[in-house]
Amino acid sequence: MNFLTPEALVFAATLPVVVVFYLLKRRRVARLVSSTILWQRFLNETQASSPFQKLRHNWLLVIQLVLLALAVFALTRPYFAGNLEGSRFIVAILDVSASMQATDVSPSRLAQAKAEAAKLIESMHDRDRMVLLLAGAVTEVRQSPTSAKAALRSVLGQARATDSPTHLLDAVKLAQNLTRNRARTEVHLFSDGASPDLEEFELQDLNLVYHRVGEGGDNLGIVSLEVRPHPEQAGQQAIFATVANTSTNSLSSDVSLFFGERLVGNRRVRVGATNTASLVFIASQNTNGVFRLELKSSDALAVDNTASVLSLARRNTRALLVTRGNSFLERALRSVSKLDLDVEAKFTDPGAAVDFVVLDDVVPSAWPSGNVLAIHTQSTNWFQPSGSIDGPPIVDWKSTHPLLRFVNFDNVQVAKALAAKPPAWMTPLVESPAAPLLAAGENNGQRTVWIGFNPLDSTWPMRVSFPIFIANAVDWLNPDARTSIRVGEPFHMRLASEEQSVTIELPDGSTRETRTTTTGELIFGDTFQQGVYSATFGTNALLFCVNLLNSDESRIRSRESLQLGEYSTVEATVEAKVQANVDKEAWRWIALICLGFILFEWWFYHRRTA
Amino acid sequence: MAALISPHLLKRLEQLQLLARRRSKSTAKGERRSGARGQSVEFADYRNYVPGDDLRRIDWNIYGRLDRLFLKLYEEERELPVTIFLDASESMSFGQVSKFDFARQVTAAVGYVALCGFDRVTVEPFPLGDDQVSLAGELRQVRGRKSSIRFFENLAKLKVAGTADLNQALRRGAMKHRAPGVSVILSDFLDPAGYEEGIKALAHRGSEIHAVQILSPEELEPSTYGDLKVIDSETGAEQEVTFGKYRLKTYRATVQNYCLRLQEFCRSRGICYQLSRSDTLIDDLLLKAMRTGGMWR
Numbered sequence: 069m070n071f072l073t074p075e076a077l078v079f080a081a082t083l084p085v086v087v088v089f090y091l092l093k094r095r096r097v098a099r100l101v102s103s104t105i106l107w108q109r110f111l112n113e114t115q116a117s118s119p120f121q122k123l124r125h126n127w128l129l130v131i132q133l134v135l136l137a138l139a140v141f142a143l144t145r146p147y148f149a150g151n152l153e154g155s156r157f158i159v160a161i162l163d164v165s166a167s168m169q170a171t172d173v174s175p176s177r178l179a180q181a182k183a184e185a186a187k188l189i190e191s192m193h194d195r196d197r198m199v200l201l202l203a204g205a206v207t208e209v210r211q212s213p214t215s216a217k218a219a220l221r222s223v224l225g226q227a228r229a230t231d232s233p234t235h236l237l238d239a240v241k242l243a244q245n246l247t248r249n250r251a252r253t254e255v256h257l258f259s260d261g262a263s264p265d266l267e268e269f270e271l272q273d274l275n276l277v278y279h280r281v282g283e284g285g286d287n288l289g290i291v292s293l294e295v296r297p298h299p300e301q302a303g304q305q306a307i308f309a310t311v312a313n314t315s316t317n318s319l320s321s322d323v324s325l326f327f328g329e330r331l332v333g334n335r336r337v338r339v340g341a342t343n344t345a346s347l348v349f350i351a352s353q354n355t356n357g358v359f360r361l362e363l364k365s366s367d368a369l370a371v372d373n374t375a376s377v378l379s380l381a382r383r384n385t386r387a388l389l390v391t392r393g394n395s396f397l398e399r400a401l402r403s404v405s406k407l408d409l410d411v412e413a414k415f416t417d418p419g420a421a422v423d424f425v426v427l428d429d430v431v432p433s434a435w436p437s438g439n440v441l442a443i444h445t446q447s448t449n450w451f452q453p454s455g456s457i458d459g460p461p462i463v464d465w466k467s468t469h470p471l472l473r474f475v476n477f478d479n480v481q482v483a484k485a486l487a488a489k490p491p492a493w494m495t496p497l498v499e500s501p502a503a504p505l506l507a508a509g510e511n512n513g514q515r516t517v518w519i520g521f522n523p524l525d526s527t528w529p530m531r532v533s534f535p536i537f538i539a540n541a542v543d544w545l546n547p548d549a550r551t552s553i554r555v556g557e558p559f560h561m562r563l564a565s566e567e568q569s570v571t572i573e574l575p576d577g578s579t580r581e582t583r584t585t586t587t588g589e590l591i592f593g594d595t596f597q598q599g600v601y602s603a604t605f606g607t608n609a610l611l612f613c614v615n616l617l618n619s620d621e622s623r624i625r626s627r628e629s630l631q632l633g634e635y636s637t638v639e640a641t642v643e644a645k646v647q648a649n650v651d652k653e654a655w656r657w658i659a660l661i662c663l664g665f666i667l668f669e670w671w672f673y674h675r676r677t678a
Numbered sequence: 679m680a681a682l683i684s685p686h687l688l689k690r691l692e693q694l695q696l697l698a699r700r701r702s703k704s705t706a707k708g709e710r711r712s713g714a715r716g717q718s719v720e721f722a723d724y725r726n727y728v729p730g731d732d733l734r735r736i737d738w739n740i741y742g743r744l745d746r747l748f749l750k751l752y753e754e755e756r757e758l759p760v761t762i763f764l765d766a767s768e769s770m771s772f773g774q775v776s777k778f779d780f781a782r783q784v785t786a787a788v789g790y791v792a793l794c795g796f797d798r799v800t801v802e803p804f805p806l807g808d809d810q811v812s813l814a815g816e817l818r819q820v821r822g823r824k825s826s827i828r829f830f831e832n833l834a835k836l837k838v839a840g841t842a843d844l845n846q847a848l849r850r851g852a853m854k855h856r857a858p859g860v861s862v863i864l865s866d867f868l869d870p871a872g873y874e875e876g877i878k879a880l881a882h883r884g885s886e887i888h889a890v891q892i893l894s895p896e897e898l899e900p901s902t903y904g905d906l907k908v909i910d911s912e913t914g915a916e917q918e919v920t921f922g923k924y925r926l927k928t929y930r931a932t933v934q935n936y937c938l939r940l941q942e943f944c945r946s947r948g949i950c951y952q953l954s955r956s957d958t959l960i961d962d963l964l965l966k967a968m969r970t971g972g973m974w975r
Contacts, residue, residue, distance in 0.1 A: 102771075102897060106868065110932040111919060675923075
């Protein structure tokens, strides 16, 4: 046996103090009796029969001296060297994604995972340390490295499942960083394995133990929901939904569509095994509101049985064309449906009165604050053209970009273009060997489409791709507000031109206070609950919907193995124990004996005088 | 009188008679048989006539047959001296029912039985305070049943005071009462100096001794626990003791040993011994225990 703090032996100097206390006169209760002769004989007889006569009055002293000696002994922190289990660094990752709410195991997957994790905590030895990560849409370090089992149990007990999809990749990468350059590390993953992004992770030398949770069961889930204006019937909305059956049995369920609290459609859907079914509802809409789709299915996972989408009543787009005269452009703009166009020869900033501004080969005195289609002109803050290029050939364009959908530059010739290098935030969409001819991008919430040549100096206005591009540009420069996001994604929207406070009510009724950025943009990240969120700012209110809509989460069959990278597979396993040489301290046991002595002394004292 | 003994108990006591194993050696006339020859109806012996003898006591029938003169001798009946040693020390005042009150009741009962039997009763209270000397005189040599009322009144006036010296009191009593009789000792026998010498002296005089040890329930089974400093009521001596329920058994054994030693001492000297709690019913002690112990019948 060795001692970690032998200097604590100086506390042994307190032992004589206890003896001194005993030498002091004890305060006794005076009692008049008829005669002390019986008491004297009683004391003589008891003392005579006592095996340790010298200690006859001092059993309490003996107990207290032993107690103090034990306490000093514990303070020296004695330890035994030997082969013992322990000294591990454990990272426990607890999956708290939506699929962990599944009730295919009783009471839920999360409860089972917590029970497994609790067992792991109980198996820890004195010097083992554990980090607890909660992996949902984002990974949260819920408990920094500690050996305190009580703290770990408390944190584990507080873990709640979110409505978000799993991103185990972040959690595993974090675990890899935490365990780097450490000896005897273990990473325990308590999950159902519903995280396809793990395939991007290379296992390397990570000691990963996968604790499989759940088994699998019947589940119908909504995996997509979208609302669009009916292409043929004005005033009608088409609601597109996809219901997936992830089980191996054919399932059927009633599907109800609500607008607000009003039922607008109900039908029965039957989905084949591991198949999907598409649903289209047509509903009239006069005001802004929320369409809510509900599956009346009592399956293993409830969170994917509901989805909501915000639908705004359609209004006309307002645009300002500043031109010295371009009939092709003006006609192309006017051909776009639901567009109110104003044409000016000189630019004055209309502010929020228009949705975007088209600058056709004019240089404004002040650059517009909103979205801009800049033709053969640019803000001086971006770049200065270094000259012009004659007859630049079009060598490439990005047809995948929304601006260039269905746009073809095969038969477009440009006579003259600006030689310029757009800023980094702009993406070149049409390029010539010398310089980009068309670029687009977003800077500080302001979308800009830049055309580096005057269309009148090209054959483009004569091609069918020109009005298509203009129509695409109108759509791109006037995007619908993105009012429906996935769980865990941040919500952002420009609300005003200046900073202001916003109150957001979450689906569970709780509220969060936040502020917009200095440019009036709202960025809200606490979107881990599925449902309708309500943001109030000033006298205005705004709704946005947060949905799971994740087929991986709806696929609740628990994975028996995890595919990590291209070559590695981790099978579901039971906990492995590590043998290691450690020094095991004994002070806890001594402290426990001390406690026993205190209790015994208490009992003994009261037994003597009661 | 009523305060000491109830009329009902007095009636029961009237039917009792003090037992004395030995013949009375008193000089005074009484109703007890004695070894002396005198005038009574009990024939004892013959002896030869010598000139000067009372002619009325000659047995003429024998003279007729033998032609010799013989005198008829009869047993003389004498009184029985009964001495009651009553412990009136401070320690006797303890107890829920005071030990001294209990001892006075027993004294009254023994005295009443003796007075009813035409015996001479003397009560020797000890220690004797200065204000009690005349009272003690009233309690000496009491005779006759008619004196019982006065006897009880004087008994009731006795008080406890001072420190007892049992040995000295018994020795003095033995010297004072030379005619052996019945001696009754009523005490707690809790004397640091002991009781042996006194009892021996009393027994040496040929007295028939009855020892009644009276202890209070608190002495037999204390109910005060904790770290105590017990103070002797007579001597003021202090004794520190830590006492709890778990030591009660040991204490009981101590008391039992003390009483057994006294009992053994008495038995070895032919002394009747009785232990009584002060809360015992007086009827039980007088009519059962003391009757069984040979005090009276």
